[in-house]
Amino acid sequence: MGLAKRIIPCLDVDSGRVVKGVKFVDIRDAGDPVEIAKRYDEQGADEITFLDITASSDDRETMVHVVEQVAGQVFIPLTVGGGIRKVEDIRRMLNAGADKVAINTAAVFNPEFVKEAAEKFGSQCIVVAIDAKKTSAKGEIDCWQIFTHGGRKATGLDAIEWAKKMVAFGAGEILLTSMDRDGTREGFDIELTRALSEAVSVPVIASGGVGHLDHLSEGIISGKADAVLAASIFHFGEYTMTQAKQHMQQAGIEVRL
Amino acid sequence: MNTIAIIDYGMGNLHSVAKALELVGDNAKIIITNQAREIKKASRVLFPGVGAIRDCIEGLNRLALSEALKEAAQEKPVLAVCVGMQAVMNSSEENNGVDCLGILPGQVKLFPVDMYTPDNESRLKIPHMGWNQVQHVKDHFLWKGIAQNSRFYFVHSYYVESEDESIVAGSTEYGVKFSSALTKDNLFAVQFHPEKSQHAGLALLKNFVNWSVE
Numbered sequence: 001m002g003l004a005k006r007i008i009p010c011l012d013v014d015s016g017r018v019v020k021g022v023k024f025v026d027i028r029d030a031g032d033p034v035e036i037a038k039r040y041d042e043q044g045a046d047e048i049t050f051l052d053i054t055a056s057s058d059d060r061e062t063m064v065h066v067v068e069q070v071a072g073q074v075f076i077p078l079t080v081g082g083g084i085r086k087v088e089d090i091r092r093m094l095n096a097g098a099d100k101v102a103i104n105t106a107a108v109f110n111p112e113f114v115k116e117a118a119e120k121f122g123s124q125c126i127v128v129a130i131d132a133k134k135t136s137a138k139g140e141i142d143c144w145q146i147f148t149h150g151g152r153k154a155t156g157l158d159a160i161e162w163a164k165k166m167v168a169f170g171a172g173e174i175l176l177t178s179m180d181r182d183g184t185r186e187g188f189d190i191e192l193t194r195a196l197s198e199a200v201s202v203p204v205i206a207s208g209g210v211g212h213l214d215h216l217s218e219g220i221i222s223g224k225a226d227a228v229l230a231a232s233i234f235h236f237g238e239y240t241m242t243q244a245k246q247h248m249q250q251a252g253i254e255v256r257l
Numbered sequence: 258m259n260t261i262a263i264i265d266y267g268m269g270n271l272h273s274v275a276k277a278l279e280l281v282g283d284n285a286k287i288i289i290t291n292q293a294r295e296i297k298k299a300s301r302v303l304f305p306g307v308g309a310i311r312d313c314i315e316g317l318n319r320l321a322l323s324e325a326l327k328e329a330a331q332e333k334p335v336l337a338v339c340v341g342m343q344a345v346m347n348s349s350e351e352n353n354g355v356d357c358l359g360i361l362p363g364q365v366k367l368f369p370v371d372m373y374t375p376d377n378e379s380r381l382k383i384p385h386m387g388w389n390q391v392q393h394v395k396d397h398f399l400w401k402g403i404a405q406n407s408r409f410y411f412v413h414s415y416y417v418e419s420e421d422e423s424i425v426a427g428s429t430e431y432g433v434k435f436s437s438a439l440t441k442d443n444l445f446a447v448q449f450h451p452e453k454s455q456h457a458g459l460a461l462l463k464n465f466v467n468w469s470v471e
Binding site: 005 | 382411414430
C-alpha cells in the first residue's frame with residue numbers, strides 16, 4: 001500500500017460557465033463550475049482541474065471568482081490552466097485558492113517564465129501542460145512534437161526533450177495531452193505517455209482520448225502515468241468517479257476510495 | 258473566545274486553510290496575521306507551509322515571529338503543516354542546508370532519487386504528490402474519528418526524519434518510511450495538507466479546533 005494513482009476531472013470554463021456540457025441528473029444548473037466541482041468532490045475526485053478558455057481578457061477576472069468560490073467549499077487540490085502568462089496571473093490564482101497553475105503556451109514562447117514561476121512559488125504548484133502530436137511516420141522511430149493553438153501550430157520541439165527541459169526549469173508536474181487522441185474517445189496515446197513518463201522524474205498526468213473506463217487503467221498500467229485526466233466520460237454522466245475508481249482498483253491499481 | 262491565528266509569513270495562499278477552519282471551526286474566530294502580538298493573544302495557532310524552507314525561515318525572522326511561534330508551542334495548541342512541520346525541526350537539507358527552529362529534534366531530508374515501486378518496475382516520482390496513507394503510530398486526540406491508514410494529500414520533495422521515536426504520531430511510506438505526523442506537548446505537526454485532504458483533513462482540523470491540552 002502506498003501512494004494512490006489519481007483521477008482528475010477537467011472542466012473547461014468560458015466566462016465563468018462550464019462548456020462542453022456537463023450532465024448530472026440532480027443538478028439544475030449544469031453549467032455552474034462551483035456546483036459541478038462540488039459534485040465531483042463528493043464522488044471522490046482526487047483533484048479538479050479548471051481550464052479557462054475565456055477568449056477576452058476582460059472576463060479573466062471571472063475565473064478568479066470561480067476559484068475563490070470553489071476553494072471555499074471543496075477541500076481537495078485545485079489546478080487552473082489557460083491564460084497563465086505572467087507571474088501576476090499565478091499569484092492571483094494562488095491567492096484565490098488554487099493550489100497549482102498549468103502553464104502551456106507561455107512556456108513554449110518563454111521557457112524562462114517556468115523557471116521564474118518555480119523559483120517564486122515553488123515547483124509543487126507549477127504544472128507544465130504539453131500538447132503533443134505524433135510526427136513520425138509508420139515504421140520510423142516514434143517521435144512527438146509540441147503543438148500550440150489547439151494543435152494547429154507545430155513548434156518543431158520534441159515533446160520528450162521539452163518535458164525534460166521543463167522539469168529542469170522547475171516544473172513539478174507534467175500534464176500531457178495527446179492532440180491526436182483528444183476528443184476521439186479512443187484512449188490515451190500509450191506510447192507517448194510511457195515514453196514521457198519514464199523520461200522525467202516528476203509525476204505525469206495523462207490526458208486526451210478517454211472514452212471508456214479501461215482507458216484510465218491503461219494510462220496508468222501501460223502508460224505509466226501517475227494520474228489520469230478526463231472530461232467527457234464524467235461530464236455526460238456515463239460514469240461516476242466512484243465507478244472509475246472501482247474499475248481501476250479491479251485492474252490492480254491503488255486508488256483512494 | 259476561541260481565536261485561531263494563521264501565521265502569514267508572506268508566502269501567500271492561506272485562503273484554503275482559513276476557509277477550511279471556518280467550516281469546521283464552531284464559530285472560532287479565524288485571523289490571518291503577521292503580528293507577534295496577535296499570535297500571543299490567540300488561543301491556538303496554525304503554522305502553514307508553502308514554498309521553500311529558506312523563504313519560510315527568513316520570512317519568520319524578518320517579521321520577528323520565530324520567538325512568538327516557539328512561545329506558542331509551549332503555551333497553546335499549535336498545528337504546523339507541510340513546510341511548517343519541516344520548519345519546526347532542527348535543520349533541513351533544502352536550499353543547501355538551512356537551520357530551522359529546533360522545536361522538535363530531527364532533520365529534513367531530500368527523498369532519494371533512486372527509489373522504485375515495490376515491483377521494481379518504475380522509479381518513484383518526486384515530488385511525492387497525491388493521496389497516501391497515514392498510519393497512526395500513537396493514539397492522539399487529533400486522530401479522533403479518523404480511520405487508521407486514511408489517505409491524506411501530500412506534496413513535498415523533502416521529508417522529516419525524527420530523532421525521537423516517541424514524538425512520532427503518524428508514519429507514511431514512499432520509498433522510505435517517514436514521519437508524516439509528529440507531536441510533543443502542545444504541538445502537532447503534519448507533512449500532508451489537511452485543508453486539501455477532504456473528509457479526513459477536515460476531521461483533523463476540527464479536532465485541532467477542539468483540542469485542549471492538559
